[in-house]
Amino acid sequence: MRFWDLFSLIIENLNRRKGRVALTAIGVVIGTAAVVLLVSLAIGLQKSATSNLWGINDLSRIEVYPNYGEAMMVEAKIGGGGGGGGGGTVSNQKLLTTSALADIALIPGVQKVIPRDYLMGSAVMKAGTLEAWTNIMGIAGSDLDDMGYLSGQGTLELRKGTAIVGSWVVNNFYDPKIRPGQEPPVPPELMDQRVKLVLSKWTNDGQEVKKTITLQIVGVLQEMRNEADGSVFVTMEDLTTWNEWFNNGKRINRNKDGYNNVIVRAESPEVVVDITNQINELGFMAYSPQSTVEGINSFFTILQIIFGGIGAIALLVAAIGIANTMTMAILERTREIGLMKAIGATNKDVLTIFLGEAAGIGLLGGLGGVLFGWGGSKILNVFAMQYLASQAQQGMLGSGLSAVTPTWLLLFAIIFATMVGFLSGLYPALRAATLEPVMALKYE
Amino acid sequence: MSEAAFIQIQDLRKTFVMGKQKVHALAGIDLNILRGSFTVIMGPSGSGKSTLLYLLGGLDRATSGAIHVDDLALEKMDENDLGIFRRKKVGFIFQSFNLISSMTAFQNVTFPMRFAGIKGAERQKRAAILLSQVGLANRAHHRPTELSGGQQQRVAIARALVNNPPLILADEPTGNLDTTSGYSIMKLLSALNKEGRTIVVVTHDLRMRQFASEMIYLLDGLVVSEAEYEAAASFELQEKEVEEAI
Numbered sequence: 001m002r003f004w005d006l007f008s009l010i011i012e013n014l015n016r017r018k019g020r021v022a023l024t025a026i027g028v029v030i031g032t033a034a035v036v037l038l039v040s041l042a043i044g045l046q047k048s049a050t051s052n053l054w055g056i057n058d059l060s061r062i063e064v065y066p067n068y069g070e071a072m073m074v075e076a077k078i079g080g081g082g083g084g085g086g087g088g089t090v091s092n093q094k095l096l097t098t099s100a101l102a103d104i105a106l107i108p109g110v111q112k113v114i115p116r117d118y119l120m121g122s123a124v125m126k127a128g129t130l131e132a133w134t135n136i137m138g139i140a141g142s143d144l145d146d147m148g149y150l151s152g153q154g155t156l157e158l159r160k161g162t163a164i165v166g167s168w169v170v171n172n173f174y175d176p177k178i179r180p181g182q183e184p185p186v187p188p189e190l191m192d193q194r195v196k197l198v199l200s201k202w203t204n205d206g207q208e209v210k211k212t213i214t215l216q217i218v219g220v221l222q223e224m225r226n227e228a229d230g231s232v233f234v235t236m237e238d239l240t241t242w243n244e245w246f247n248n249g250k251r252i253n254r255n256k257d258g259y260n261n262v263i264v265r266a267e268s269p270e271v272v273v274d275i276t277n278q279i280n281e282l283g284f285m286a287y288s289p290q291s292t293v294e295g296i297n298s299f300f301t302i303l304q305i306i307f308g309g310i311g312a313i314a315l316l317v318a319a320i321g322i323a324n325t326m327t328m329a330i331l332e333r334t335r336e337i338g339l340m341k342a343i344g345a346t347n348k349d350v351l352t353i354f355l356g357e358a359a360g361i362g363l364l365g366g367l368g369g370v371l372f373g374w375g376g377s378k379i380l381n382v383f384a385m386q387y388l389a390s391q392a393q394q395g396m397l398g399s400g401l402s403a404v405t406p407t408w409l410l411l412f413a414i415i416f417a418t419m420v421g422f423l424s425g426l427y428p429a430l431r432a433a434t435l436e437p438v439m440a441l442k443y444e
Numbered sequence: 445m446s447e448a449a450f451i452q453i454q455d456l457r458k459t460f461v462m463g464k465q466k467v468h469a470l471a472g473i474d475l476n477i478l479r480g481s482f483t484v485i486m487g488p489s490g491s492g493k494s495t496l497l498y499l500l501g502g503l504d505r506a507t508s509g510a511i512h513v514d515d516l517a518l519e520k521m522d523e524n525d526l527g528i529f530r531r532k533k534v535g536f537i538f539q540s541f542n543l544i545s546s547m548t549a550f551q552n553v554t555f556p557m558r559f560a561g562i563k564g565a566e567r568q569k570r571a572a573i574l575l576s577q578v579g580l581a582n583r584a585h586h587r588p589t590e591l592s593g594g595q596q597q598r599v600a601i602a603r604a605l606v607n608n609p610p611l612i613l614a615d616e617p618t619g620n621l622d623t624t625s626g627y628s629i630m631k632l633l634s635a636l637n638k639e640g641r642t643i644v645v646v647t648h649d650l651r652m653r654q655f656a657s658e659m660i661y662l663l664d665g666l667v668v669s670e671a672e673y674e675a676a677a678s679f680e681l682q683e684k685e686v687e688e689a690i
């Protein structure tokens with residue numbers, strides 16, 4: 001039997017019993033819609049949970065801190081400061097020296113090793129009459145693209161005497177002469193502006209010494225949802241010069257003192273956990289958002305399976321419905337089956353026709369279920385948005401809860417529903433195929 | 445016999461088990477049917493004539509014995525081969541027509557060609573020719589319920605012919621028809637026989653004898669002579685009269 005003949009015969013047969021096919025398919029529609037809706041909800045919950053984690057937007061990134069030994073570990077973890085010229089008295093300390101960076105770069109899967117350093121003193125940024133306390137960060141290599149940062153305005157290339165600012169920096173500016181009751185100032189436009197950076201330190205006899213540097217702002221980053229948003233980036237050379245000024249001119253030796261902090265970028269998020277473990281084995285303190293995300297993901301995968309399983313129970317009930325409908329159809333059409341065999345249908349032909357009809361009911365139900373499940377998740381999202389909006393009015397921060405329905409889920413649901421129909425039709429179709437023709441023809 | 449018989453049957457037996465009882469529907473039949481013959485198998489109900497017909501058409505399996513149709517040994521075929529045998533070699537005509545009620549006359553006629561893998565255009569052509577051959581060109585798009593018994597049987601005959609089988613097997617083809625329709629159906633079968641097809645008709649209607657080139661009489665699962673059959677038939681007639689008298 002040719003495929004098209006088989007297909008058209010199946011359609012004709014289903015069309016003969018529209019009402020019953022529709023009723024049976026409704027069972028599959030409910031089951032499939034439940035699977036789609038519940039799994040969409042679980043995926044939505046997962047997305048919302050991971051996107052709300054601070055700084056987890058870049059999963060191929062590993063932060064590495066020096067290991068200052070037992071006593072200083074806590075401090076190192078929090079601030080990453082105090083490194084630069086730190087003493088070498090603790091024996092098990094591991095600093096991020098030039099040779100250490102070379103070791104890390106040799107780990108398979110490592111794409112880039114980017115050292116960062118912080119300013120070892122206080123600095124105030126001045127734009128016109130406004131001032132801001134800022135977090136100054138020096139980046140080796142001078143290209144913020146290497147860090148995975150995205151440009152909002154201007155460039156990502158740093159040069160001597162230039163700076164690139166994070167997206168929130170502009171909001172940190174305040175008017176030092178503001179009086180109580182006055183409106184806060186409008187945030188300044190920083191792009192392409194020259195700003196002043198005032199560094200200050202105290203001499204041994206308690207005198208404040210200031211140094212003013214002019215910086216050209218050449219870029220503003222997009223919101224990265226990590227520490228970059230509040231930072232001002234400068235070249236490592238500029239930062240080293242200023243740190244040496246804080247250090248009373250004493251030169252910083254990267255081979256000995258190392259860097260405050262190193263960002264390692266992996267070739268892909270899959271290798272991140274492995275690289276993190278290897279860096280930790282070298283004695284440094286590596287942290288990757290990927291390991292956190294993996295833990296969260298495995299929790300949500302279980303949640304998806306549980307939610308999907310609840311929907312699958314409805315599909316199981318639908319499967320029994322299909323089996324029942326097909327068994328009834330075969331009883332009613334026994335003579336027809338006998339006739340089909342008399343006019344030349346093989347057992348395989350009969351089996352294929354009835355399996356096709358059962359799978360067809362599954363497919364129809366699957367298509368309907370996907371439509372309802374997908375529509376349901378959209379409606380759910382509308383209600384969730386309204387709820388979140390009302391929460392926001394009350395001053396509460398919404399978590400962005402929503403159902404997310406990926407294409408693979410829709411395709412999977414349709415294929416799964418068709419498979420359910422196919423499997424439910426197996427027993428009735430086998431019965432039909434093995435009917436004795438003479439008995440079938442005489443059936444009343 | 446100038447050529448080997450189209451159908452050769454040797455010691456054919458079919459036993460049905462009904463509960464604890466064994467019923468010998470066919471108790472050892474030896475028979476040859478020639479190519480191009482019009483064979484009428486005559487017998488009262490329960491004589492085993494329909495069982496014999498279904499065995500000839502590969503719809504049922506014998507308990508023992510051998511059937512060769514066109515040099516094919518049916519007892520050696522598996523279910524799949526039997527399906528293909530029925531498709532290519534046999535056209536069945538039933539007493540109750542067995543048309544599919546949801547399909548039109550035209551669709552019923554094209555139905556067997558779907559299993560034979562014949563393409564759409566060819567199907568349309570063959571069905572149109574056959575329906576006009578059986579005198580139903582103008583009723584092609586009517587459903588079985590809109591046709592008379594005689595017309596339905598004509599559709600069934602057209603359906604039996606679509607795959608151009610050399611053998612036509614008819615099980616009481618006139619059983620559900622009035623005399624006139626029955627006669628015209630037998631004329632139609634006779635015309636098909638003259639085209640060269642081998643026809644085997646099973647009936648208990650003695651009037652069928654006028655169309656037959658060969659007569660076979662069956663009684664209690666065995667082939668008997670005409671004289672034996674007549675004697676049994678008259679006995680049966682007497683019995684019927686007695687029953688009516690009571």
